Every structure is written in structure tokens, then in C-alpha cells.
Amino acid sequence: MAVKGLGQLDQTYDGSKLKIGIIHARWNRVIIDALVKGAIKRMMSLGVREENIIVETVPGSFELPWGSKRFHDKYQDLDVIIPIGVLIKGSTMHFEYISDSTTQALMKLQETIQIPVVFGLLTCLTEEQAIARAGLDEGKAMHNHGEDWGAAAVEMASKFGPNAF
Numbered sequence: 001m002a003v004k005g006l007g008q009l010d011q012t013y014d015g016s017k018l019k020i021g022i023i024h025a026r027w028n029r030v031i032i033d034a035l036v037k038g039a040i041k042r043m044m045s046l047g048v049r050e051e052n053i054i055v056e057t058v059p060g061s062f063e064l065p066w067g068s069k070r071f072h073d074k075y076q077d078l079d080v081i082i083p084i085g086v087l088i089k090g091s092t093m094h095f096e097y098i099s100d101s102t103t104q105a106l107m108k109l110q111e112t113i114q115i116p117v118v119f120g121l122l123t124c125l126t127e128e129q130a131i132a133r134a135g136l137d138e139g140k141a142m143h144n145h146g147e148d149w150g151a152a153a154v155e156m157a158s159k160f161g162p163n164a165f
Contacts, residue, residue: 015048015154024084025061034134038146046154061085065105072113079157084120099123116156120149
């Protein structure tokens, strides 16, 4: 299985003045916790101060778009939001409906709130895939996608966030 990621950033970014929001679902908590930890670790390596990272939760991935909107309303000085969720396909159409509606809503949200919203939603066919993408597969060289989302947040906020111009 090929594992792709963000790769090397196109330049050096200083995240020291950025205020970043992470809002995450509570379903699949072990995987979610690893992704959130990976995002925070990567952002801090790019200079984001821990006190400038605000973390909130919602019950599940379907609640991420509305939660992200209200999160933005509550913390209006955010430069970027990373909604983090994990959807694992089961035996019903639930996966398809939630994946598509959440994806579309998060995409539209950026236009509404006028700040970058990083797509931090894992949509996996199996629990093993989700574990691998969270960097939790012991003994294998998979990486944590949360780290990619943290780097993308710093880049997007630095280039295109509300204080970038």
C-alpha cells in the first residue's frame, strides 16, 4: 500500500502568530487522539505556540461542519480550522451519506467563514486503514496524517488566512 502525504513544505513558515482551532469528533477515539496529537506536534514544530491552539469536540463527523461554524463564531480570531474525524465503512450506506455530506459542508464552510478549513476527515474502508493513517500500526512505516493536516494549516493560514495580507 502506498502512503502519500503532504511532502515537504514549499517554503519555511513561521506559525508563531497563528491562532489555530482543532475541532474533532469523539467516534473512533484512539485514532482521533493520535491524529490530533500529530497535528499539534507538527504545528508546534512550525512555531505555533501551544496556547494558540484551541481544541474542542463534537460527537461525530457529521457534526463537524456545524461545530466548525459555531467554533469560528465563538473564536473569531482564528486563522484556520482543522476539523478532524474518522469514518470507517460498515455494511450500510451510512458511510457514503456521512462522508459526502460532511465533505461538501466543510468545503462550503470556507466560503462562509472566510478562513481556511483543512480537510481532516479520514474516510477508510477498514479499521486497519484508519489505524495505519493515524500512525498507530506498530512495526510499519506508515505516517500520521494529522501531521500533514497541521502542516497544511500553518501553510494555508500563512499564505491565505485573514492576517496574511
